[in-house]
Amino acid sequence: MNSAQIIIQIIIALVAIACAIPGTFLVLRKMSLISDAISHSILLGIVIGFFIVEDIASPLLIVLAALAGIVTVILVEYIQKTGLVKEDTAIGLVFPALFSIGVILIAKNANDVHLDIDSVMVGDLSFAPFDLLQINCIEGVPDSCINLGPKAIWVIGTILVITLTLLITFFKELKVSTFDAGLAAALGFSPIIMHYGLMTVSSITIVGAFDAVGPILVVALMIAPAATAYLMTKDLKKMLMLSCFLGVFAAISGYWLAHVLDASIAGSMTTVLAILFLLVYEPIITSALVSISIAIAFFFYQYYQELLVHGVNFEHLPLGEKIHTVFSKFILLDFIYCIGMAVSLAGFLIYILPKRGVIYGYYKVQQQKTEIMLLVFLLHIRNHEEESERHVKHLNEHINWQRLRSKTIVDLALKNNMVTIDDSIISLTDKGEEFTEKAIDYIITNKDAEIEEMKDDFFLFRG
Amino acid sequence: METNYAITVDDLTVAYNYKPVLWDIDLAIPEGVLMCIVGPNGAGKSTLIKSILGIIKPIAGTVSVFGKPYKKQRSLVAYVPQKGSVDWDFPTTALDVVMMGTYGSLGWIKRPGQKEKKASLEALEKVGMLPFKNRQISQLSGGQQQRIFLARALVQNASIYFMDEPFQGVDATTEKAIINILKELRKAGKTVVVVHHDLQTVPEYFDWVTFLNVKKIATGPVKDIFNDDNLTKTYGINYKVSVQE
Ligand SMILES: Nc1ncnc2c1ncn2[C@@H]1O[C@H](COP(=O)(O)OP(=O)(O)OP(=O)(O)O)[C@@H](O)[C@H]1O
Numbered sequence: 065m066n067s068a069q070i071i072i073q074i075i076i077a078l079v080a081i082a083c084a085i086p087g088t089f090l091v092l093r094k095m096s097l098i099s100d101a102i103s104h105s106i107l108l109g110i111v112i113g114f115f116i117v118e119d120i121a122s123p124l125l126i127v128l129a130a131l132a133g134i135v136t137v138i139l140v141e142y143i144q145k146t147g148l149v150k151e152d153t154a155i156g157l158v159f160p161a162l163f164s165i166g167v168i169l170i171a172k173n174a175n176d177v178h179l180d181i182d183s184v185m186v187g188d189l190s191f192a193p194f195d196l197l198q199i200n201c202i203e204g205v206p207d208s209c210i211n212l213g214p215k216a217i218w219v220i221g222t223i224l225v226i227t228l229t230l231l232i233t234f235f236k237e238l239k240v241s242t243f244d245a246g247l248a249a250a251l252g253f254s255p256i257i258m259h260y261g262l263m264t265v266s267s268i269t270i271v272g273a274f275d276a277v278g279p280i281l282v283v284a285l286m287i288a289p290a291a292t293a294y295l296m297t298k299d300l301k302k303m304l305m306l307s308c309f310l311g312v313f314a315a316i317s318g319y320w321l322a323h324v325l326d327a328s329i330a331g332s333m334t335t336v337l338a339i340l341f342l343l344v345y346e347p348i349i350t351s352a353l354v355s356i357s358i359a360i361a362f363f364f365y366q367y368y369q370e371l372l373v374h375g376v377n378f379e380h381l382p383l384g385e386k387i388h389t390v391f392s393k394f395i396l397l398d399f400i401y402c403i404g405m406a407v408s409l410a411g412f413l414i415y416i417l418p419k420r421g422v423i424y425g426y427y428k429v430q431q432q433k434t435e436i437m438l439l440v441f442l443l444h445i446r447n448h449e450e451e452s453e454r455h456v457k458h459l460n461e462h463i464n465w466q467r468l469r470s471k472t473i474v475d476l477a478l479k480n481n482m483v484t485i486d487d488s489i490i491s492l493t494d495k496g497e498e499f500t501e502k503a504i505d506y507i508i509t510n511k512d513a514e515i516e517e518m519k520d521d522f523f524l525f526r527g
Numbered sequence: 528m529e530t531n532y533a534i535t536v537d538d539l540t541v542a543y544n545y546k547p548v549l550w551d552i553d554l555a556i557p558e559g560v561l562m563c564i565v566g567p568n569g570a571g572k573s574t575l576i577k578s579i580l581g582i583i584k585p586i587a588g589t590v591s592v593f594g595k596p597y598k599k600q601r602s603l604v605a606y607v608p609q610k611g612s613v614d615w616d617f618p619t620t621a622l623d624v625v626m627m628g629t630y631g632s633l634g635w636i637k638r639p640g641q642k643e644k645k646a647s648l649e650a651l652e653k654v655g656m657l658p659f660k661n662r663q664i665s666q667l668s669g670g671q672q673q674r675i676f677l678a679r680a681l682v683q684n685a686s687i688y689f690m691d692e693p694f695q696g697v698d699a700t701t702e703k704a705i706i707n708i709l710k711e712l713r714k715a716g717k718t719v720v721v722v723h724h725d726l727q728t729v730p731e732y733f734d735w736v737t738f739l740n741v742k743k744i745a746t747g748p749v750k751d752i753f754n755d756d757n758l759t760k761t762y763g764i765n766y767k768v769s770v771q772e
Pocket residue numbers: 543544548566567568569570571572573574575
């Protein structure tokens with residue numbers, strides 16, 4: 065790692081945090097789209113600023129860009145207030161208009177200057193470390209400047225400090241106005257002020273981050289970590305911290321992915337963000353797919369290197385043939401290794417990920433069924449004094465269960481110390497007695513209070 | 528003896544997108560009553576409450592709370608919005624929602640501390656929701672969510688309580704529990720205004736009633752004005768409701 069790489073990583077980490085904070089509130093307010101709108105509209109601000117001062121580095125551009133973002137929000141609100149269209153439609157009407165004016169202005173007037181759409185849309189990280197903030201420069205005297213380090217760090221750092229200060233100061237106001245705007249208004253915390261405050265911070269963050277990472281990645285960094293964190297926790301503070309963490313993680317691992325693959329940084333980061341989201345949204349399937357891909361890529365890369373050493377010339381081959389050449393060298397053992405690696409990786413991922421998703425949902429339903437069965441079984445034992453009804457071997461006849469099921473249930477009860485078996489006769493333990501009583505009580509009265517602590521162990525009582 | 532009015536509304540007109548939904552409302556709510564507002568869906572009941580609380584700006588008219596503008600009297604007023612007006616998937620716990628009731632007395636920037644937490648726990652206890660204090664709010668049943676909202680209003684420790692359909696979707700037990708709390712509030716000299724849909728229970732629960740349907744139809748003691756005539760004027764069809772003498 066050289067110092068330029070370290071600086072780039074610091075910049076993207078700062079950008080990720082600065083984006084994740086307003087992003088969390090945008091996601092909670094169901095306003096994700098507005099970040100997309102702002103990130104496009106600010107182009108108009110930049111272009112107009114450029115025509116005024118003819119200098120792409122002028123701070124006026126940032127001011128005008130942020131202003132354009134706020135104008136977008138105001139316009140969207142205005143159109144929405146007419147009651148003719150919904151918010152998403154209003155957003156869809158406003159930002160393409162502002163964006164296209166920006167594009168037309170560039171195309172008509174700025175053909176010869178360094179302000180082309182590509183550089184505006186993708187952003188450029190590679191030069192960020194060399195764009196230094198210098199002050200006290202004396203005209204004509206070389207090396208007279210005081211060098212303060214990369215400009216991007218100063219810009220993003222300042223924005224981040226402001227955002228954090230605002231967040232900590234107004235956390236309670238932001239929370240209440242996001243959750244219940246009516247109450248916030250009644251209590252005197254104007255939701256309108258909070259709304260425009262959040263929009264201003266979002267606009268400024270987007271503008272500040274825009275230069276370094278481009279609008280698409282800015283939107284991704286605002287929304288994806290927050291949306292992922294939303295699925296992982298039900299606590300606002302944790303959600304904020306998780307969004308920041310996921311954003312930084314995706315940014316840095318995306319950066320290295322781009323480095324390894326020699327691909328676009330923005331593209332790699334967005335890919336990592338998408339994978340993170342999917343891993344949480346549907347952990348089991350995604351873990352499996354990701355693990356298989358990683359395992360294959362791992363072996364592929366080894367063979368690729370080996371073949372390169374052996375002088376195979378890949379340069380002129382089309383991609384399909386390259387892949388074919390490498391794969392044709394695979395032997396059976398490799399596939400077995402590959403599967404082994406994928407399985408262990410997937411197992412690890414599934415173990416550490418939050419439990420959600422389709423397959424887990426199925427598992428949970430099965431689990432609930434088993435627990436109902438357990439309860440039926442315990443009730444049966446409790447209600448019958450006679451030994452014939454409590455004999456291990458005759459359970460299935462009496463409760464009308466299949467043998468296999470009876471066995472599973474008895475095992476489960478034994479494992480939880482709810483029953484004992486004496487001479488093939490099942491009896492309830494004290495714990496089993498207590499559990500059954502509480503569970504019946506719950507089912508009849510539907511009063512939750514009693515079994516609140518037991519719920520974590522048993523799905524049955526949830527939801 | 529002169530009556531003290533908790534709320535006076537003069538010539539209030541409210542419009543959404545320039546279409547008035549409340550026309551020229553005059554209303555005076557005496558201090559210490561337990562009042563319900565009745566009227567059909569879309570009558571403007573929620574809108575009336577929201578404009579009294581300054582959540583919606585009226586296009587005409589004035590509202591005063593104990594003789595002063597609402598803005599100066601915020602701390603005297605507590606509010607329970609209609610349950611559907613918030614996102615119950617919001618990442619927070621029951622206790623945290625109740626704590627929001629204390630934000631008003633804290634003002635800007637200051638954070639809730641031990642005192643606020645204690646008050647919130649007491650309010651949860653009062654509505655029988657203490658065991659659920661750490662539950663994520665989406666995992667509560669509809670009636671439990673309603674109780675959380677009630678606890679949040681209680682913790683505001685106000686003189687006037689506005690509640691928008693607190694009985695919506697709650698079972699008979701919860702309804703009794705809520706109305707008992709409301710009656711207790713009235714006993715303590717508080718004024719309680721409730722949007723209510725179940726006309727059968729009006730005479731049993733409330734002592735004051737306002738009929739509303741875009742215009743104010745009538746307002747006064749339940750025993751004097753809760754009759755077929757006013758119900759018909761409000762709902763448009765003939766209602767037969769047995770009024771307890
Ligand atoms: N945000 C809004 N924008 C436009 N119109 C609205 C808005 N909110 C309410 N309205 C309209 O205003 C009228 C009064 O609404 P309000 O919510 O006050 O009725 P309500 O009496 O509380 O009805 P309900 O019993 O269904 O709660 C309705 O016709 C409704 O369609």
